[in-house]
Amino acid sequence: MSLSKTVKLLESQGYLLRVQHEVDPNGEISEIQRRAYAKKFPALLFENVKGTPFPVLSNLFGSMDQTKAIFGRALSRVEDAIALKANPADTFQKLLKKPQHYFHLPWTGIASSPKRIPKNKAPVCQNETSIDQLPQIIHWPEDGGAYITLPQVLTQHPNKPGIRHTNIGMYRVQISGGQYEQGQELGLHYQIHRGIGIHHQAALQMGKPLKVSIYVGGHPAHSVAAVMPLPEGLSELLMAGMLAQERFRYVEEDGYILSADADFCITGEILVDQLKPEGPFGDHLGYYSLAHDFPVMRVEKVYHRNGAIWPFTVVGRPPQEDTTFGKLIHQITQSMVPVSLPGVKNLHAVDAAGVHPLLLAIGSERYTPYLKQQPQEILTQANAILGFNQCSLAKYLWIAATEDDASLDIYDVPNFFKHMLERVDLTRDLHFQTCTTMDTLDYSGTALNQGSKLVIAAAGTPIRRLATEIPQGFSVPTDFGEPLLVMPGVLALKAPKYKDSAQAQTEMNTLSDALSKQENQGIVWIVSVDDSQFCAEDFANFLWVCFTRSNPANDTYGVKSFTHNKHWGCEGPLITDARIKPHHAPVLEVDEVITKRVDAICQNEAALRNLL
Numbered sequence: 001m002s003l004s005k006t007v008k009l010l011e012s013q014g015y016l017l018r019v020q021h022e023v024d025p026n027g028e029i030s031e032i033q034r035r036a037y038a039k040k041f042p043a044l045l046f047e048n049v050k051g052t053p054f055p056v057l058s059n060l061f062g063s064m065d066q067t068k069a070i071f072g073r074a075l076s077r078v079e080d081a082i083a084l085k086a087n088p089a090d091t092f093q094k095l096l097k098k099p100q101h102y103f104h105l106p107w108t109g110i111a112s113s114p115k116r117i118p119k120n121k122a123p124v125c126q127n128e129t130s131i132d133q134l135p136q137i138i139h140w141p142e143d144g145g146a147y148i149t150l151p152q153v154l155t156q157h158p159n160k161p162g163i164r165h166t167n168i169g170m171y172r173v174q175i176s177g178g179q180y181e182q183g184q185e186l187g188l189h190y191q192i193h194r195g196i197g198i199h200h201q202a203a204l205q206m207g208k209p210l211k212v213s214i215y216v217g218g219h220p221a222h223s224v225a226a227v228m229p230l231p232e233g234l235s236e237l238l239m240a241g242m243l244a245q246e247r248f249r250y251v252e253e254d255g256y257i258l259s260a261d262a263d264f265c266i267t268g269e270i271l272v273d274q275l276k277p278e279g280p281f282g283d284h285l286g287y288y289s290l291a292h293d294f295p296v297m298r299v300e301k302v303y304h305r306n307g308a309i310w311p312f313t314v315v316g317r318p319p320q321e322d323t324t325f326g327k328l329i330h331q332i333t334q335s336m337v338p339v340s341l342p343g344v345k346n347l348h349a350v351d352a353a354g355v356h357p358l359l360l361a362i363g364s365e366r367y368t369p370y371l372k373q374q375p376q377e378i379l380t381q382a383n384a385i386l387g388f389n390q391c392s393l394a395k396y397l398w399i400a401a402t403e404d405d406a407s408l409d410i411y412d413v414p415n416f417f418k419h420m421l422e423r424v425d426l427t428r429d430l431h432f433q434t435c436t437t438m439d440t441l442d443y444s445g446t447a448l449n450q451g452s453k454l455v456i457a458a459a460g461t462p463i464r465r466l467a468t469e470i471p472q473g474f475s476v477p478t479d480f481g482e483p484l485l486v487m488p489g490v491l492a493l494k495a496p497k498y499k500d501s502a503q504a505q506t507e508m509n510t511l512s513d514a515l516s517k518q519e520n521q522g523i524v525w526i527v528s529v530d531d532s533q534f535c536a537e538d539f540a541n542f543l544w545v546c547f548t549r550s551n552p553a554n555d556t557y558g559v560k561s562f563t564h565n566k567h568w569g570c571e572g573p574l575i576t577d578a579r580i581k582p583h584h585a586p587v588l589e590v591d592e593v594i595t596k597r598v599d600a601i602c603q604n605e606a607a608l609r610n611l612l
Contacts, residue, residue: 002123003217003263003309006070007045007057015042015066021605022048025056025146027594028601030139033058033314034590035598035611037321042066044607045309052135054304057311060150060220061324070220074245075332082335112241114163114248122251122260123305124218130302131175131183134264135310140282141591144291145177147281150311152215152226153188154257155199158206163250163257167195168236170226172281173214178291179276186297187278188212188270191440191449200270200295209269212297213256217263217311219244227325229333229389254300263308268299280585283441285354285548286317287585292448316588317544318351326351341388343381345402348410349394350547352540356439357547359394360410361385365401365459373401375429375457382431382455393439395451396547401459414487414539421489421524422462426558427569431455434553443585444551452553467522477514479507480528484536489524491573492532492542498579501554508557508577515559516572525574535578549578 010016023029023046036044036059043066046056061067068075119125136146151173157165171194174180174187190196203210215222221243225236237248249260256267275293283289313321326349337347343364350358363378378399385391385399398420400408408419431454438451445451466489474483482494495511498504508528515526527546529535535545550556555577558570580587602608 002219002261002305003057003311004307006060006220007043007309010043010066010069013069015062015069017042017044017607019044019046019605019607020048021601021608022050023601024050024597025052025135025137027138027141027591028598029056029058029137029312030314031590031594031598032601032608032611033312034316034320035602037062037314037319039611041611049135052133052310054133054135054308054310056135056137057309058313059321060223060311060313061321061328064324064327067324067328071243074221074243077245078239078242078332079335082333112238112247114237114241114250116163117249117251117260119251119253119258122249122258124258124260124262124265124303125251125253126306127304127308128301129304131186131266131299134175134302135312136176137312139314140288140316140588141594142280142288142586143177143282144174144278144280145180146175148173148175148214148216149313149315150216150223152218152222152259152262153190153196154213154215154259155196155210156257157199158203158208158210161255163237166237166257167199168222168226168240169194169196170223171196173297174278174281178278180296184299185276186214186266186268186299187276188295188297189278189281190294203270204272207272209272209298211255211269212267213258214266214268215259215262215264216266217309218259218261219246222248222259222262223311224325224328228329256300258303261305263305263310265303266299267301267303268297270295270297282316282588284315284318284320284322285357285441286544286588287441287443287548288588289441290443290585318354318540323351326355341381341384343377344385346410347385347391348413349391350413350543352413353543353547354442356390356393357395357442357444358543359385359391359397360413360416361397361399362402362408362410363399365403369403373403373460374425375399375401375459377401378457378459379431379455382457386433386453386455392437395438395442395444395453396552397453397455399455399457404459404461413543417490418466418488420456420458421466422464423458423460424456424524425458425463426524426574427562427571429457430556430569430574431457432553432556432568442548443583444549444555444581446551446554451551454552454556464524465522466524471519471521471523473518474520474523475514475518477510480511482532484532486527486536486542487539489522490542491523491526492535493526493528494530494532495528495577495579497530498577498581500582504577504579508575512557512559512561512572512575520559520573523573525576528575528577528579530579546576546578549580549584550576 225240557575559572
């Protein structure tokens with residue numbers, strides 16, 4: 001099923017609106033998409049986009065219901081196939097009870113292998129165009145140029161070329177602006193722990209450029225497969241075929257692999273030992289990722305099929321359309337968690353906190369059931385989690401034991417925190433990793449890709465009751481104020497504007513000393529912020545502020561803190577300094593001029609009137 005067929009399917013089921021009013025790809029179209037996702041709109045097909053002959057599609061994955069309409073029975077079939085791999089014995093028992101439900105399993109994988117076809121049979125090879133004719137979508141006011149935000153970037157292993165040794169990932173691609181030769185060079189931003197890095201390293205060792213194919217459009221399954229967290233060596237093309245319920249068709253041309261059914265395909269080479277600044281770009285943590293040196297790709301050809309449609313998405317502070325991506329991937333892969341991580345029952349990368357900054361886990365505590373419980377096995381599992389695929393990018397990992405509450409819901413974040421804060425021993429249960437890697441997009445660390453991690457593990461019976469109101473007599477130093485309860489046991493506290501690390505240390509020590517002289521009954525965690533009202537008025541605000549603006553090793557303090565045998569702990573409340581620091585990236589903010597222009601478009605375009 002092509003993207004144009006997907007559009008027709010969605011339109012027939014009421015999941016698509018056509019926009020005929022001319023829109024500017026510089027800001028307007030992205031502002032419309034942000035509003036559309038926030039208001040649970042269907043997909044939008046912009047038929048008149050300034051500066052390009054191609055229609056543009058957004059909000060393709062605007063909701064789970066809409067996404068399920070795209071994939072139909074394929075979702076459950078892929079889930080069955082993954083469940084079979086995860087737990088063959090359990091699946092076999094289900095097969096005996098409902099054999100008709102599992103008849104498809106033998107064919108789901110077999111019928112999903114990639115298929116090579118002749119170039120003259122490939123729709124994507126029907127036409128050629130140039131980079132400047134593609135939609136030049138600029139998403140946020142300070143972006144460094146136009147970007148492709150739903151690309152499928154395919155590379156082959158230089159030592160083992162061919163379809164069996166490919167990697168497909170979704171890495172943002174800058175197609176204009178910056179120091180690039182316009183129309184001839186692209187910026188290819190790939191981060192740490194990405195499969196393309198293995199191929200690029202091999203090419204550099206051989207002193208050869210790396211051939212790259214960038215697909216845009218095609219069956220939506222191909223975009224989903226590009227972001228699936230698959231094991232190294234397992235091609236995403238098989239997953240693409242399984243989700244699409246049809247084989248991934250490809251063409252081999254001049255050493256490149258072209259997706260036959262993509263709407264567009266850009267081919268070119270990553271140049272040897274050449275980097276240029278890529279960015280800035282408004283990213284999914286809710287801040288700009290700044291300009292940094294990344295590989296440069298020299299364009300060779302730009303192919304497109306007849307009737308090509310250009311899909312795009314917008315990222316920013318969650319929730320955005322990639323929130324739906326995350327839910328979909330979890331639904332498909334959740335049965336693999338206990339198999340890949342023995343003892344771990346569930347994982348939740350918290351979208352509201354920017355995904356990688358906060359990871360919640362439920363594990364098992366079975367080491368010494370005959371003794372008073374404390375974190376033991378879940379610490380082993382925490383280490384395994386931080387070495388597992390993209391979980392390695394987690395900055396804060398909170399892990400609980402299922403034995404303490406089998407009904408604990410990892411997606412009910414406030415209740416999960418409550419469970420943990422009732423049990424955590426702050427003198428024992430905080431475990432830091434310092435001078436380590438972290439998410440490329442997270443600017444709370446000490447440098448690009450560098451920062452720290454904190455594992456908070458709690459097991460056993462509750463050791464305290466959490467305060468449901470600010471304790472009587474609670475007081476803070478003069479420079480601090482406006483304490484507000486975020487949830488039981490957690491306080492947001494307005495602090496002076498951050499100046500530098502030395503002053504921050506003095507301020508936090510002053511706060512700790514003052515708090516050590518009072519009871520602080522039931523207050524376990526204090527978050528020092530720029531605006532306590534904003535932080536406390538919405539739990540999503542708290543998650544975003546706390547976990548995107550703090551680096552554990554630098555910004556964790558505590559009342560009556562100590563270091564014993566290189567283990568840090570505290571006897572009183574934990575303190576997190578979640579203020580904005582000078583080295584942080586700027587927060588994403590909409591352009592008021594663009595906002596007014598989009599208001600006018602929505603007023604004049606019937607399909608968009610409800611976005612006002």
